[in-house]
Amino acid sequence: MDADSLLLSLELASGSGQGLSPDRRASLLTSLMLVKRDYRYDRVLFWGRILGLVADYYIAQGLSEDQLAQRKTLYSLNCTEWSLLPPATEEMVAQSSVVKGRFMGDPSYEYEHTELQKVNEGDKVFEEEIVVQIKEETRLVSVIDQIDKAVAIIPRGALFKTPFGPTHVNRTFEGLSLSEAKKLSSYFHFREPVELKNKTLLEKADLDPSLDFMDSLEHDIPKGSWSIQMERGNALVVLRSLLWPGLTFYHAPRTKHYGYIYVGTGEKNMDLPFML
Amino acid sequence: MGDLPPYPERPPQQPPDRRTSQASQRQYSRDQVQPLAADPEEGQQIAPDAQRNAPGWSQRGSLSQQESLLMPRAFQAEEARIGSMEYPSMNTGFPLEFQPQPYSDESRIQAAEVTTSLMQRLQQGQSSLFQQLDSTFPEPPVNPLDPFNLYQTDQFSEGAQHGPYIRDDPALQFSPSELGFPHYSAEVPEPEPLELAVQNAKAYLLQTSISCDLSLYEHLVNLLTKILNQRPEDPLSVLESLNRTTQWEWFHPKLDTLRDEPEMQPTYEMAEKQKALFTRSGGGAEGEQEMEEEVGETPVPNIMETAFYFEQAGVGLSSDESFRIFLAMKQLAEQQPIHTCRFWGKILGMNRSYLVAEVEFREGEEEAEEEEVEEMTEGGEVMEAHGEEEGEEDEEKTVDIIPKPVWKPPPVIPKEESRSGANKYLYFVCNEPGLPWTRLPHVTPAQIVNARKIKKFFTGYLDAPVVSYPPFPGNEANYLRAQIARISAATQVSPLGFYQFSEEEGDEEEEGGAGRDSYEENPDFEGIPVLELVDSMANWVHHTQHILPQGRCTWVNPLQKTEEEEDLGEEEEKADEGPEEVEQEVGPPLLTNHAPGTLDHPAVLQPLPAVLSGRCALQPLAGGLCLCQRAKVGNTSPLGWVLVMSHDESMENQRVGGTG
Numbered sequence: 001m002d003a004d005s006l007l008l009s010l011e012l013a014s015g016s017g018q019g020l021s022p023d024r025r026a027s028l029l030t031s032l033m034l035v036k037r038d039y040r041y042d043r044v045l046f047w048g049r050i051l052g053l054v055a056d057y058y059i060a061q062g063l064s065e066d067q068l069a070q071r072k073t074l075y076s077l078n079c080t081e082w083s084l085l086p087p088a089t090e091e092m093v094a095q096s097s098v099v100k101g102r103f104m105g106d107p108s109y110e111y112e113h114t115e116l117q118k119v120n121e122g123d124k125v126f127e128e129e130i131v132v133q134i135k136e137e138t139r140l141v142s143v144i145d146q147i148d149k150a151v152a153i154i155p156r157g158a159l160f161k162t163p164f165g166p167t168h169v170n171r172t173f174e175g176l177s178l179s180e181a182k183k184l185s186s187y188f189h190f191r192e193p194v195e196l197k198n199k200t201l202l203e204k205a206d207l208d209p210s211l212d213f214m215d216s217l218e219h220d221i222p223k224g225s226w227s228i229q230m231e232r233g234n235a236l237v238v239l240r241s242l243l244w245p246g247l248t249f250y251h252a253p254r255t256k257h258y259g260y261i262y263v264g265t266g267e268k269n270m271d272l273p274f275m276l
Numbered sequence: 277m278g279d280l281p282p283y284p285e286r287p288p289q290q291p292p293d294r295r296t297s298q299a300s301q302r303q304y305s306r307d308q309v310q311p312l313a314a315d316p317e318e319g320q321q322i323a324p325d326a327q328r329n330a331p332g333w334s335q336r337g338s339l340s341q342q343e344s345l346l347m348p349r350a351f352q353a354e355e356a357r358i359g360s361m362e363y364p365s366m367n368t369g370f371p372l373e374f375q376p377q378p379y380s381d382e383s384r385i386q387a388a389e390v391t392t393s394l395m396q397r398l399q400q401g402q403s404s405l406f407q408q409l410d411s412t413f414p415e416p417p418v419n420p421l422d423p424f425n426l427y428q429t430d431q432f433s434e435g436a437q438h439g440p441y442i443r444d445d446p447a448l449q450f451s452p453s454e455l456g457f458p459h460y461s462a463e464v465p466e467p468e469p470l471e472l473a474v475q476n477a478k479a480y481l482l483q484t485s486i487s488c489d490l491s492l493y494e495h496l497v498n499l500l501t502k503i504l505n506q507r508p509e510d511p512l513s514v515l516e517s518l519n520r521t522t523q524w525e526w527f528h529p530k531l532d533t534l535r536d537e538p539e540m541q542p543t544y545e546m547a548e549k550q551k552a553l554f555t556r557s558g559g560g561a562e563g564e565q566e567m568e569e570e571v572g573e574t575p576v577p578n579i580m581e582t583a584f585y586f587e588q589a590g591v592g593l594s595s596d597e598s599f600r601i602f603l604a605m606k607q608l609a610e611q612q613p614i615h616t617c618r619f620w621g622k623i624l625g626m627n628r629s630y631l632v633a634e635v636e637f638r639e640g641e642e643e644a645e646e647e648e649v650e651e652m653t654e655g656g657e658v659m660e661a662h663g664e665e666e667g668e669e670d671e672e673k674t675v676d677i678i679p680k681p682v683w684k685p686p687p688v689i690p691k692e693e694s695r696s697g698a699n700k701y702l703y704f705v706c707n708e709p710g711l712p713w714t715r716l717p718h719v720t721p722a723q724i725v726n727a728r729k730i731k732k733f734f735t736g737y738l739d740a741p742v743v744s745y746p747p748f749p750g751n752e753a754n755y756l757r758a759q760i761a762r763i764s765a766a767t768q769v770s771p772l773g774f775y776q777f778s779e780e781e782g783d784e785e786e787e788g789g790a791g792r793d794s795y796e797e798n799p800d801f802e803g804i805p806v807l808e809l810v811d812s813m814a815n816w817v818h819h820t821q822h823i824l825p826q827g828r829c830t831w832v833n834p835l836q837k838t839e840e841e842e843d844l845g846e847e848e849e850k851a852d853e854g855p856e857e858v859e860q861e862v863g864p865p866l867l868t869n870h871a872p873g874t875l876d877h878p879a880v881l882q883p884l885p886a887v888l889s890g891r892c893a894l895q896p897l898a899g900g901l902c903l904c905q906r907a908k909v910g911n912t913s914p915l916g917w918v919l920v921m922s923h924d925e926s927m928e929n930q931r932v933g934g935t936g
Contacts, residue, residue, distance in 0.1 A: 233546035
C-alpha cells in the first residue's frame with residue numbers, strides 16, 4: 001500500500017483481522033517519509049509484516065519512476081530504522097527453499113541444513129554430510145521475492161505503458177466499476193508479464209496495449225486460489241490469496257483507493273489443492 | 277504591394293510574461309501597435325483600429341495565450357495556403373501584416389492587426405510554443421492543427437455563400453465571432469482542388485457509422501474541449517485515457533433522477549440493512565434514557581473496549597467494523613434469550629466470512645430447540661435397528677448362508693450434553709453485521725475427531741458440503757462448529773490465579789478426577805507483574821477444557837452397551853469376547869498450565885507498554901491472543917479474553933518449528 005495514504009489503507013485492509021498498533025502506525029508514517037527522502041524513491045510502499053517467533057519483520061518497498069522496474073526492499077524490526085535488503089537471485093531462492101517452518105525474527109539467525117554430497121577422493125566415492133548454513137536474511141529476501149512474483153496485484157488501468165517504454169501511474173484512474181471489480185480478469189500481477197505472449201492472436205486483438213500489458217489473475221494455477229469478497233456492506237472488494245495466506249488486496253470500487261498488504265508467516269500454503 | 281522590406285524595427289520592449297493579466301495584454305498590444313503606426317505605409321487608420329481591436333481581443337479572456345496565438349497562426353497558415361500567389365510563404369518574414377492593403381475591408385485589417393501584434397510577440401521568442409508551431413507548421417498537408425484549419429476553411433469557403441458553419445456549442449471557444457473574423461467578400465479567389473480536398477476530408481470526418489452516432493469530428497471536438505476545460509498536467513501522456521473517457525461519457529450519460537443504477541443495487545441493499553441496525557439501537561434519545569433506567573446490565577459486552585486493547589497489540593478489525601459488530605450483537609441479544617455473550621471472532625471464507633458470537637442461554641431456555649433435534653436423530657436410529665433385524669431374517673431363509681462380515685462399525689460416541697464440555701457455549705454466526713444470525717448445532721465427538729484429520733477452506737455458505745477424505749460427517753456448519761470447539765479448547769488462556777474453582781468438591785470423585793469444569797472469577801486476583809508474565813509460560817493457564825482424542829472433554833467408555841445394542845448383539849457377543857481395552861483418556865485438568873512436554877502450545881509474548889499480548893504459535897495468524905493489562909498503580913486489572921480471530925481457514929496439525 002502506498003505510504004502516502006497509509007492510514008486509510010490500513011483501515012480498508014483491516015478486514016483480515018491483522019493490522020498495526022497505533023504506535024507502529026505512527027512510527028511508520030514518519031520513518032517512511034524519511035526513507036523516501038534518503039533513498040530518493042518515487043513511491044514508497046508499505047509491503048507488510050512477516051511474523052516471526054521472537055520478533056516481526058516490517059517490510060517496505062521503494063519504487064522508481066518506472067513502476068515495473070526492480071523494486072528495492074527494506075526491512076525493519078521496529079518501524080523506525082530501515083535496512084536495505086539485497087535483490088533476490090535465483091541461487092538465493094533455491095538455497096532457501098529447503099528451509100521450512102516459521103521465521104525466527106532474528107536476521108542473523110542461521111538455519112542449518114544437512115545435505116548429502118558425493119565427494120570424490122581419488123578412487124573412492126562416498127557421501128558426506130555437509131551442513132549448509134542459511135541465513136535468515138537470505139530466506140527473507142527470497143520469500144519476499146516469491147510473494148511479490150506470485151501474488152502482488154493491481155487493478156486494471158492503474159498503470160499504463162507509454163510507447164517509449166516506462167510504465168507510469170495512471171493519474172486518471174477512477175477505479176473499477178462494481179461489475180468489473182468482481183471479476184478476476186480485472187486484476188493484474190504486478191510484475192513483468194510471463195504469460196502474455198502465450199495468448200492467441202484472437203485474444204490479443206481485444207487487448208489495449210497501453211493498459212493490458214501484464215498477466216491477469218484469470219489463469220492462475222491452481223484455479224480458485226483467490227478469494228474475492230465484498231466487505232463493508234458491498235463498498236469494498238477484498239481479494240485474499242489462498243496460496244500465500246496473509247496477502248490481502250483491497251479496492252474501493254469507483255475510487256482510486258487500492259493496495260495490498262501481506263501479514264503472515266511467510267509460508268506458502270502447499271496444501272492448497274486439497275483444501276479447495 | 278509586392279515584397280516589402282521586413283519589418284524594420286523590432287521594438288526592444290520586454291514583453292510581459294505569458295501569464296499577465298488582461299490589462300497588461302491590452303497595454304502591450306497597444307505598445308506593439310505603435311511601431312506599426314510608425315510604418316509609413318500603414319497610415320493612421322491602423323492606430324485607432326488597433327485600439328479598437330485590443331479590447332476586442334482581450335475579451336477573449338478565456339482563451340489562453342497559447343490558443344489565441346495558435347488561432348491566428350493557423351489563420352495565417354491557412355491564408356498562406358489558400359491565398360493567391362500574392363502571399364509569400366511563411367518563412368520569409370511576416371509580410372502578412374501588409375495584406376490588408378489590397379483590401380478595403382476594415383475588419384480584415386483588424387484581424388491582421390491582431391495577427392501582427394501576435395506575430396511580434398512570437399518574434400520576441402518567448403515561448404516554446406513558437407518552436408512547436410514552427411516545427412509543425414511547415415508541413416502543410418499533415419497539419420496537426422487540422423481541426424482549427426478546417427474551421428478556418430469553413431470561414432473562408434462558406435462565409436461568402438451561406439454563412440459560416442459555427443458549431444452551436446457554448447463550450448466551444450473558437451467561435452469565429454469572438455475572434456472577429458471578417459466576412460469575406462467575393463474577392464477571395466477560390467482554389468478549387470485544394471478546397472475540394474479539404475471539404476472532402478471534413479465530410480469524411482463527419483460521417484457516422486451504423487454502430488454509433490458519434491462522428492470522429494465530434495469526438496475530437498469533445499476531447500479537445502475536455503482537455504481545455506480540465507487542463508491536466510502533461511496532457512500528452514494521458515491522451516489515451518482521456519480519449520477513452522470522453523468516448524465512455526458520450527455513451528453513458530450521468531445518473532437518472534428517477535432510476536437507480538442497477539449495478540449499485542446490492543450495495544444499497546446492504547446499506548439499508550445496516551442502517552436498520554443503527555436505527556434500532558438508537559431508538560430515539562428519549563427511548564435510550566428510559567432503557568438505561570430499567571435494564572441494569574445488558575448481556576452484550578463492551579466490544580469497543582476490547583477492540584481497543586486488541587488494537588494495541590496490532591490485531592483486530594477497524595473501529596467502525598467493530599462498532600457494527602457491537603450493534604449486531606445487541607440485535608442478537610434482543611432476539612434470543614441470552615444470558616451472556618461474547619464476540620468470539622471472525623473466520624474468513626472463500627466467498628463470505630463468518631462472524632462468530634459465543635453465547636450462553638438463560639437457564640431452561642435452550643431445551644426446546646435441543647429436543648427437536650434429538651428426536652429426529654433418535655428416530656433415525658430406531659429405523660436402522662429394524663432394518664438390521666429384517667436383513668438377518670432374510671439371510672437365514674436362503675440356502676447359501678452368506679458369511680456375515682465380522683467387522684462392526686465402532687460404537688458411536690455420544691455427544692456431550694449442552695452446557696458441558698465442548699458444548700458449553702452456543703455459537704451464532706452471521707456473514708455480515710446486519711444479516712440475520714444463524715445458530716450452529718452442537719458438536720459431536722465424531723465431528724471433532726474427523727476435523728482433526730482434514731484441512732479445508734470454508735466457503736461461506738453454511739449448508740455447503742464438506743468433501744474430503746476421510747469423509748466428514750456433516751456439512752460446513754458442523755465443520756465450522758468443530759473447528760470453533762477445537763480453537764476454543766486449545767487457545768484460551770489466562771494468567772494464573774485469575775480464575776479459581778468454585779467451592780463444590782463433591783463431584784470430583786465421580787468424574788474420575790478428569791476435571792472440574794466450572795470456574796469463576798477470582799475476586800482476590802491482584803495481577804501479576806508484566807515481567808513475570810513475559811518470562812515464562814508458567815504463569816499462564818488454560819481455562820477451557822482440553823478435548824480428548826476421543827472428541828469429548830469427559831471420557832466415555834464406548835463399550836458400555838445400551839439396552840438396544842444388547843438386544844442386537846447377542847449373537848456377536850461371544851465373538852467379540854476380547855474387547856479392545858479402551859483406556860480411560862485423561863487430559864490435563866482445568867486451570868493448569870500445559871507444559872510443552874505434553875502439549876505444544878508455545879506462545880509468543882510481546883511486552884508492549886501497557887498491554888501484554890501472547891500469540892499462540894499454532895494459530896499464528898492473529899490467533900489466540902490473550903491480553904492482559906495491568907495498571908500498576910490502580911487496583912483492577914481488566915483482562916481481555918482470548919479473542920480468537922482465526923485468520924487461518926484451517927487448523928494446522930503440524931508441530932511448529934520443525935522441518936517438514
